[in-house]
Amino acid sequence: MFTFNEESRLYWFSANPTLDEHTLQEYRLAGLLLGLAVYNSVILDIHFPRALYKKLMNVEVNLQDLKQLDPSLGKGLEQLLVFDGPVESEYERTFQVDMESCGHVYTYDLKPNGSKIILCKENRQEFVNLYTKFLLDTSMEQPFGAFVQGFRLVCQDSAIKASIFRPEEIEQLICGSSDLDFEALERSTVYDGGWTKDSAIIKYFWEIVHEFSYEEKKKLLFFATGSDRAPIGGLSKLQFVIAKNGGDSDRLPTSHTCYNVLLLCEYSSKEKLQERLLTSISNAEGFGMI
Structure with missing residues (x-):
């Protein structure tokens, strides 16, 4: 076609x-x-x-x-x-x-x-x-x-x-738009399951994300929402939710792309969160993950 x-x-x-x-x-x-x-x-x-x-x-x-x-x-x-x-x-x-x-x-x-x-x-x-x-x-x-x-x-x-x-x-x-303002996304994000903007894991998460390259930010957005572009009006218009998915674990972060929900465990350190998050967003398509 x-x-x-x-x-x-x-x-x-x-x-x-x-x-x-x-x-x-x-x-x-x-x-x-x-x-x-x-x-x-x-x-x-x-x-x-x-x-x-x-x-x-x-x-x-x-x-x-x-x-x-x-x-x-x-x-x-x-x-x-x-x-x-x-x-x-x-x-x-x-x-x-x-x-x-x-x-x-x-x-x-x-x-x-x-x-x-x-x-x-x-x-x-x-x-x-x-x-x-x-x-x-x-x-x-x-x-x-x-x-x-x-x-x-x-x-x-x-x-x-x-x-x-x-x-x-x-x-x-x-x-959508290719202009990805993650500062605006952080300000508009909603938290669920026990997380708040002051939770340690949430603070670690945004510190990690703001250090991401542009391509890594696109991968994260695609992993969490199913699209690597922002809606009209920018990322502040995205109804993005970060929800708690249990205590410390080796499980990878997951998402519900239909609802723009990212689920994070209460990982024991910033380094562990970063490693688990990068593994998820880098293997979000196909059968690349072992």
């Missing part, structure tokens, strides 16, 4: 001119899930370019959006626009593009009789505009249309429909 760009590490709609109703229904389901995430204030670990959120808000996409999705292609088109040499002989192409899909190569005219229109210095801006529109609009019109249908099933009457938000704010609503 989606194509992954290795350079940008982003996903985009796969070009497929022969979509059946079953596949379109899957795109509607994907849009529905995105809408439910907005409705329920759930952050999703998804990687789409800003162009997706601009299109959801009916904002026109441009070359800079294409450059974010495919940096090499975007840079190549920018170089075409400023090329000083003979464009016709150097590029030797027409207003026609090829696109591979499911093992087949399809040829499209960017405009009527595109195969007969030679790219030159005079029409290169038009070529770039049409090529960008083709990649971000025309080539995925069907799947994106189905995706929007699913999204609007949930968000039809919301502030999003009323265009109160900008595309980048919609992106933050769905994907």
Whole structure:
């Protein structure tokens, strides 16, 4: 359904001119899930370019959006626009593009009789505009249309429909923010099971966390909440809970990601807490832990 760009590490709609109703229904389901995430204030670990959120808000996409999705292609088109040499002989192409899909190569005219229109210095801006529109609009019109249908099933009457938000704010609503202010998180954290902000283990915990690298902080956030990004408004808006999970033990810290709850035992020392915590957050995915 989606194509992954290795350079940008982003996903985009796969070009497929022969979509059946079953596949379109899957795109509607994907849009529905995105809408439910907005409705329920759930952050999703998804990687789409800003162009997706601009299109959801009916904002026109441009070359800079294409450059974010495919940096090499975007840079190549920018170089075409400023090329000083003979464009016709150097590029030797027409207003026609090829696109591979499911093992087949399809040829499209960017405009009527595109195969007969030679790219030159005079029409290169038009070529770039049409090529960008083709990649971000025309080539995925069907799947994106189905995706929007699913999204609007949930968000039809919301502030999003009323265009109160900008595309980048919609992106933050769905994907969260990469700005991780753990000082703000400490101030807003709630304690349960016998812990208070003055408990020795809690003081040790925040001392350890504030010394973490950015990547370790992301791992901790992912371990405790299921996402390594902050909700819109920052980590102070995250309903984060640290709960007591018994006395001193060799057990690792655990979490309830659905409720943003981190469970800590009353470890006997700061060093033991740090070792147990780092072990947990470094082995939170897959089967790496023995």
